[in-house]
Amino acid sequence: MSIVLDTQGGDNPPAELIRGGLLAADEYGIDIIFAGDEAVIQPNLPANDSRFSILHAPEVIAMEDTPAETVRRKKNSSVVQGIKAVRQGRAKAFVSPANTGAVMAASLFGLGRIKGIERPGIAMALPTTTGGKVVGIDMGANTDSSAENLFQFAIMGRVYAHRVLGVEDPKIALVNIGSELHKGNELVKQARAYLETLPGFVGNIEPNRLFHGEVDVAVCDGFIGNVLLKAAEGGVAITTSVLRKTLTERFLYKLGAMLMRPALRQFRDAMSLSNFGGAPLLGVRGISIITHGNSNAEGIKHAIRVAKDAIDCDLLERIESRVQEHITDGVFEKTK
Numbered sequence: 001m002s003i004v005l006d007t008q009g010g011d012n013p014p015a016e017l018i019r020g021g022l023l024a025a026d027e028y029g030i031d032i033i034f035a036g037d038e039a040v041i042q043p044n045l046p047a048n049d050s051r052f053s054i055l056h057a058p059e060v061i062a063m064e065d066t067p068a069e070t071v072r073r074k075k076n077s078s079v080v081q082g083i084k085a086v087r088q089g090r091a092k093a094f095v096s097p098a099n100t101g102a103v104m105a106a107s108l109f110g111l112g113r114i115k116g117i118e119r120p121g122i123a124m125a126l127p128t129t130t131g132g133k134v135v136g137i138d139m140g141a142n143t144d145s146s147a148e149n150l151f152q153f154a155i156m157g158r159v160y161a162h163r164v165l166g167v168e169d170p171k172i173a174l175v176n177i178g179s180e181l182h183k184g185n186e187l188v189k190q191a192r193a194y195l196e197t198l199p200g201f202v203g204n205i206e207p208n209r210l211f212h213g214e215v216d217v218a219v220c221d222g223f224i225g226n227v228l229l230k231a232a233e234g235g236v237a238i239t240t241s242v243l244r245k246t247l248t249e250r251f252l253y254k255l256g257a258m259l260m261r262p263a264l265r266q267f268r269d270a271m272s273l274s275n276f277g278g279a280p281l282l283g284v285r286g287i288s289i290i291t292h293g294n295s296n297a298e299g300i301k302h303a304i305r306v307a308k309d310a311i312d313c314d315l316l317e318r319i320e321s322r323v324q325e326h327i328t329d330g331v332f333e334k335t336k
Helices: 014-028 038-044 067-073 078-087 100-111 147-163 186-195 222-247 251-259 261-271 297-312 315-329 331-335
Strands: 002-006 031-036 052-056 093-096 121-127 133-137 172-175 201-205 217-219 279-282 287-290
Touching: 002 014, 002 078, 002 297, 014 031, 014 038, 014 052, 014 297, 031 038, 031 078, 038 052, 052 078, 067 100, 078 093, 078 100, 078 287, 093 100, 093 297, 100 279, 100 287, 121 147, 121 222, 133 147, 133 222, 147 172, 147 186, 147 217, 147 279, 147 315, 172 186, 172 222, 186 201, 222 251, 251 261, 279 297, 287 297, 297 315
Parallel strands: 002 031, 002 093, 031 052, 093 287, 133 217, 172 201, 172 217
Antiparallel strands: 121 133, 121 279, 279 287
């Protein structure tokens, strides 16, 4: 199994991202193709190790670049060349901390969409208070979505929860400002009518209940999903900051913190979204994983694990099969 790792475009230097690839190769027993500038990558690789190879792609797509235009213009970028390697069968998946829009554009242009899916959605497994995970979809691929898009997100998210996370009968909910039927904008009301035809749909869920383990898949448009994700990251940051400040205010607090160090480290890891790996772009005809721009080596390692899990469970084939069932049943035609 070979997975392409994009070493450019993230907030951290290539050496840190490469270290994540090396860790993943050791832990998961896979081969890594490092995409980027060969002159930068080569010194960071162990000598004569057949598990690692380099895909020379010196052009960099920056966070501020316009996605679609840049993907067309920078053909020798690590994003474009990495996706090309997946399309040509040289790799099973692509993992990148680069510009989300650019990875999405390159994936759409290079891999194409699954038949029946109008727009891909970013799916991210988020932690819950019960120790499980909830799949949020879409977490930022589309700022404007239709009710049909949300219906398709729900189908793909349910397959992901079942096949990758191992949930036997995933429960689906629609993110809304209230659980009542009459609440929400027109998009949410229309989407609910479509989602009610799906097995496992339990109704609306408010954002403050999202992390309580009540549902397995939370469906929303990309604008709401991205706001939720960034608000959650901010909440984790301020919680950690206040806790650190409080524990260092007094001598007894510091002493207690020293005794609690293992528990605090476990708390930090449990709250860190980077430890939950990357987010697959569901709906394209290939495995494309988007990870946080500031991912360190551990975050990259976990993102590669997400890619491996998707490959191992034949996620792409399962989603294609489930979508075709709905096309055959005429469900998609009825929603147009």
